[in-house]
Amino acid sequence: MSDIKDDEKEILLDHDYDNIQELDNPLPKWWLLTFYGTIIFSVFYYAYYELGSGPSLSEELREDMQVVEAKMREADRKAEANIDWQALAKDPEALAVGKSIYDKNCASCHAAQGQGLIGPNLADNYWIHGDGSMPEIAKILKKGVLEKGMPPWQEILKPEELQATTAYVYNMIGTNPPNPKAPQGEKIEL
Amino acid sequence: MSEKFETFSYDDAIVKKFLLATVIWAGVAFLLGILIALQLAFWQLNFNTEWLTFGRMRPLHTNAAIFAFAGNAIFAGIYYSTQRLLKTRMYNDMLSKIHFWGWQLIILAAAITLPLGFSQSKEYAELEWPIDIAITVIWVIFSLNLFGTIARRRERHLYVAIWFYIATVITVAVLHVINSIEYPVSLLQSYPVYAGIQDALVQWWYGHNAVAFFLTTPFLGLMYYFIPKAANRPVYSYRLSIVHFWSLVFIYIWAGPHHLLYTALPDWAQTLGMIFSLMLWAPSWGGMINGLLTLRGAWHLLRTEPIIKFMVAAVTFYGMSTFEGPLLSIKSVSALGHYTDWIIGHVHSGALGWNGMLSFGMIYFLIPKLWKQEMYSKKLMTYHFWFGLLGILLYYISMVTAGITQGMMWRAIDATGRLVYPDFVETVMRIVPLYYVRAIGGVLYFIGFCLMVYNIYKTLKAAPKDSKEEVYKAMPMEANPEKPDAKWHRRLEGKGFAFSLLAFLAIIVGSIIEILPTLNIDKYVPQNVYVDPFTPLEQTGRDIYVKEGCYVCHSQMIRKLPEEVLRYGKASSIADSMYDRPFQWGSKRTGPDLARVGGKYPDLWHYRHMLDPRAVTQNSLMPAYPWLFEKKIDFMSTRKKLTVLQNLGVPYTDEEVANADKLASEQAERIAASLATELKNLDPQSPVTAKSLRDKEIVALIAYLQALGTKVDDSELVEASE
Numbered sequence: 001m002s003d004i005k006d007d008e009k010e011i012l013l014d015h016d017y018d019n020i021q022e023l024d025n026p027l028p029k030w031w032l033l034t035f036y037g038t039i040i041f042s043v044f045y046y047a048y049y050e051l052g053s054g055p056s057l058s059e060e061l062r063e064d065m066q067v068v069e070a071k072m073r074e075a076d077r078k079a080e081a082n083i084d085w086q087a088l089a090k091d092p093e094a095l096a097v098g099k100s101i102y103d104k105n106c107a108s109c110h111a112a113q114g115q116g117l118i119g120p121n122l123a124d125n126y127w128i129h130g131d132g133s134m135p136e137i138a139k140i141l142k143k144g145v146l147e148k149g150m151p152p153w154q155e156i157l158k159p160e161e162l163q164a165t166t167a168y169v170y171n172m173i174g175t176n177p178p179n180p181k182a183p184q185g186e187k188i189e190l
Numbered sequence: 191m192s193e194k195f196e197t198f199s200y201d202d203a204i205v206k207k208f209l210l211a212t213v214i215w216a217g218v219a220f221l222l223g224i225l226i227a228l229q230l231a232f233w234q235l236n237f238n239t240e241w242l243t244f245g246r247m248r249p250l251h252t253n254a255a256i257f258a259f260a261g262n263a264i265f266a267g268i269y270y271s272t273q274r275l276l277k278t279r280m281y282n283d284m285l286s287k288i289h290f291w292g293w294q295l296i297i298l299a300a301a302i303t304l305p306l307g308f309s310q311s312k313e314y315a316e317l318e319w320p321i322d323i324a325i326t327v328i329w330v331i332f333s334l335n336l337f338g339t340i341a342r343r344r345e346r347h348l349y350v351a352i353w354f355y356i357a358t359v360i361t362v363a364v365l366h367v368i369n370s371i372e373y374p375v376s377l378l379q380s381y382p383v384y385a386g387i388q389d390a391l392v393q394w395w396y397g398h399n400a401v402a403f404f405l406t407t408p409f410l411g412l413m414y415y416f417i418p419k420a421a422n423r424p425v426y427s428y429r430l431s432i433v434h435f436w437s438l439v440f441i442y443i444w445a446g447p448h449h450l451l452y453t454a455l456p457d458w459a460q461t462l463g464m465i466f467s468l469m470l471w472a473p474s475w476g477g478m479i480n481g482l483l484t485l486r487g488a489w490h491l492l493r494t495e496p497i498i499k500f501m502v503a504a505v506t507f508y509g510m511s512t513f514e515g516p517l518l519s520i521k522s523v524s525a526l527g528h529y530t531d532w533i534i535g536h537v538h539s540g541a542l543g544w545n546g547m548l549s550f551g552m553i554y555f556l557i558p559k560l561w562k563q564e565m566y567s568k569k570l571m572t573y574h575f576w577f578g579l580l581g582i583l584l585y586y587i588s589m590v591t592a593g594i595t596q597g598m599m600w601r602a603i604d605a606t607g608r609l610v611y612p613d614f615v616e617t618v619m620r621i622v623p624l625y626y627v628r629a630i631g632g633v634l635y636f637i638g639f640c641l642m643v644y645n646i647y648k649t650l651k652a653a654p655k656d657s658k659e660e661v662y663k664a665m666p667m668e669a670n671p672e673k674p675d676a677k678w679h680r681r682l683e684g685k686g687f688a689f690s691l692l693a694f695l696a697i698i699v700g701s702i703i704e705i706l707p708t709l710n711i712d713k714y715v716p717q718n719v720y721v722d723p724f725t726p727l728e729q730t731g732r733d734i735y736v737k738e739g740c741y742v743c744h745s746q747m748i749r750k751l752p753e754e755v756l757r758y759g760k761a762s763s764i765a766d767s768m769y770d771r772p773f774q775w776g777s778k779r780t781g782p783d784l785a786r787v788g789g790k791y792p793d794l795w796h797y798r799h800m801l802d803p804r805a806v807t808q809n810s811l812m813p814a815y816p817w818l819f820e821k822k823i824d825f826m827s828t829r830k831k832l833t834v835l836q837n838l839g840v841p842y843t844d845e846e847v848a849n850a851d852k853l854a855s856e857q858a859e860r861i862a863a864s865l866a867t868e869l870k871n872l873d874p875q876s877p878v879t880a881k882s883l884r885d886k887e888i889v890a891l892i893a894y895l896q897a898l899g900t901k902v903d904d905s906e907l908v909e910a911s912e
Binding site for chain 1: 271274275277345347349350415418419422423424425426427428429430431433437452457458460461462464465466468469471472473475476479483487488516603604605606607608609612613750751752755756761789790791792793794795798805806807808868871872
């Protein structure tokens with residue numbers, strides 16, 4: 001038999017299972033309130049979102065994306081307002097930023113010095129898409145070349161980062177590092 | 191009167207068997223856990239070997255922990271307590287033996303087939319169809335044995351522990367059978383009848399309730415037997431037992447969709463999953479209250495008795511994780527925690543804390559009773575407890591920190607509307623130190639376990655050799671009729687069949703309401719959206735993806751959240767996975783989502799990445815897959831595969847099915863030729879030729895990866911909405 005305290009004798013049930021006995025304490029109040037609370041909340045929650053006027057997850061996403069896209073457009077507009085490509089191409093700070101972004105994101109396909117690997121050689125004088133000018137390079141970086149496996153970077157890199165990377169890649173042209181991938185595309189004049 | 195007494199004995203030999211099996215499989219599960227924890231911190235431990243790679247080891251670990259360790263512990267406890275609570279021997283000793291050996295054979299089959307890559311990829315239901323059938327047979331045998339014992343009982347009323355056993359037996363049968371309906375392709379491969387959102391919903395209805403009815407209800411039953419026994423105290427509240435039992439079994443079954451919040455699953459099902467998880471909080475805590483308050487007035491035992499220490503810790507962890515569970519089910523919390531290590535921390539506070547600690551307490555309680563020998567060392571038991579507790583705390587704290595850290599990094603968007611950490615691997619690098627801390631936690635837990643093994647070894651060695659079964663006496667049930675003033679639930683406890691039927695109804699209602707509507711998947715895909723099925727080669731590649739367990743680290747589900755859309759592209763729709771058998775939405779992102787990876791990189795990128803992930807992604811943790819470059823595609827099997835898929839409703843034409851092997855080898859030829867040219871461009875010495883490459887598994891896998899996210903044409907839908 002269990003070890004029963006004096007004050008428990010009244011609520012001890014007349015029963016035992018393999019010497020296990022049971023008391024019949026009332027349900028704790030806070031516990032009941034928690035239970036009822038979650039039930040009431042749930043009823044209202046379901047009614048609002050699934051039967052009433054609550055937004056669907058797709059609608060919530062659409063609203064959130066509008067906010068994000070507005071921020072993007074605003075940042076792009078500011079960054080592109082008075083861009084001086086010539087100055088940027090010589091700006092050592094921008095080139096340092098460009099290099100770090102290139103090493104992290106681009107080198108796996110275009111190789112460390114731009115000599116080409118999975119993607120084309122960037123350091124020769126041949127260019128497949130566009131004319132190798134900075135605005136054209138920036139365009140490819142932003143939009144990508146989907147059919148060739150070049151991803152678009154405009155939603156990943158910030159506008160300043162895109163411009164810095166553009167400057168860095170522009171400076172690679174014609175550096176002709178060792179072990180190049182064979183030229184592809186049109187020869188360009190700089 | 192005395193002639194009315196019947197004599198009987200208990201089958202304790204079977205309990206001993208299950209108990210020792212528990213200890214052995216616990217060791218296996220823990221060692222596998224330590225291995226895969228270290229693999230995540232240090233990728234070299236994948237050994238470039240297919241049978242030891244994380245994708246195959248992780249399912250082995252979860253199966254070993256759930257079905258081998260916890261499973262045997264449950265059976266040991268049920269066989270011991272049921273006989274005593276019902277005052278009768280188990281219904282049939284032979285059924286008990288078949289149950290024991292059958293279950294061990296199933297575990298052995300899992301231990302062989304999972305490393306070999308035979309897997310359905312449905313979490314905790316990975317085992318292939320012949321093993322599924324074996325599980326069904328053994329479970330039926332166990333059920334017969336349990337219900338037979340209930341029918342022959344000498345105790346009129348069923349004690350609360352038995353209620354939980356009944357709910358367990360019934361619900362696990364329903365879950366296993368419904369989730370495992372699959373169409374065999376060969377002896378060790380099958381496709382589920384469910385596709386896409388159906389498969390996701392059925393799987394997580396199963397997956398969540400495997401936690402509910404394999405790791406919770408049976409352990410609550412054990413708690414209701416072993417805590418009052420060990421503490422020699424009456425159960426706190428019989429009324430609370432009734433209320434929390436029925437509310438728990440009724441509500442639990444609905445909660446599965448909380449694994450699928452913000453996914454393509456219809457909103458109403460997600461919301462049901464969330465609110466039923468919230469409502470589950472109190473019923474779960476009812477169990478905790480009844481467990482802990484049973485110790486009221488016996489708290490001094492906590493200081494001196496290691497068994498009580500284990501049990502109190504177990505119930506406390508149960509309370510913690512059943513609070514954290516509802517919390518994680520709130521949509522906005524799930525948005526942060528899902529796919530991260532927070533969930534891994536959560537399940538381990540349940541598994542190591544609740545299931546593990548309760549099992550250890552039970553083992554220490556049972557061994558002296560079964561072997562008639564006191565435990566060799568109480569001090570070692572106490573050390574075991576502290577090592578275990580410290581291990582769990584390190585595990586839990588490191589994983590919650592890792593999960594929240596990475597979740598915050600994934601969602602951080604700056605003022606320019608861009609992700610702050612667009613580079614996925616950067617978010618992984620940040621938490622690698624915590625992966626080491628987690629592994630240390632696992633090792634501490636394992637050290638505690640080793641102390642137990644030594645303690646058991648010394649105890650059994652000293653135990654008396656003769657083990658004659660003791661004889662007990664009791665009156666038959668008829669000698670003890672129902673009291674005329676008994677309340678309705680008391681009467682119900684006297685009716686085994688009615689009680690079981692009611693429990694069945696309680697779990698089947700929610701199941702039907704949630705699952706039935708989604709079986710009609712076409713209703714959810716708009717008329718003017720066209721979806722192409724995978725080509726025969728892509729399907730072959732998909733089967734390789736499933737076989738290698740890619741889903742354990744990569745999801746294929748872009749949730750309806752802005753940070754996901756920025757990182758991975760348009761949110762996934764129902765159409766995206768409508769022919770996916772099995773679905774591959776995943777539950778954890780150790781690597782990035784792959785739902786729209788098709789076309790994102792050139793074939794050559796994937797080729798180099800699978801051969802050596804670090805060649806294209808510095809600091810990647812992913813294992814290399816060199817064997818895919820040697821193993822050959824079985825082109826002929828594509829006909830069989832497409833036949834099965836066509837039978838299941840995938841719109842392949844008869845011509846495609848008949849020419850599947852030809853179509854597959856043509857596509858492989860094209861991919862191999864262009865890859866070989868590219869490789870030659872890079873390195874003129876490259877030995878790879880189109881001919882040497884065209885029949886290799888890597889080609890099929892690349893075909894599949896490049897098809898991901900490219901199969902849905904919703905241009906008409908988009909135009910219409912504009």
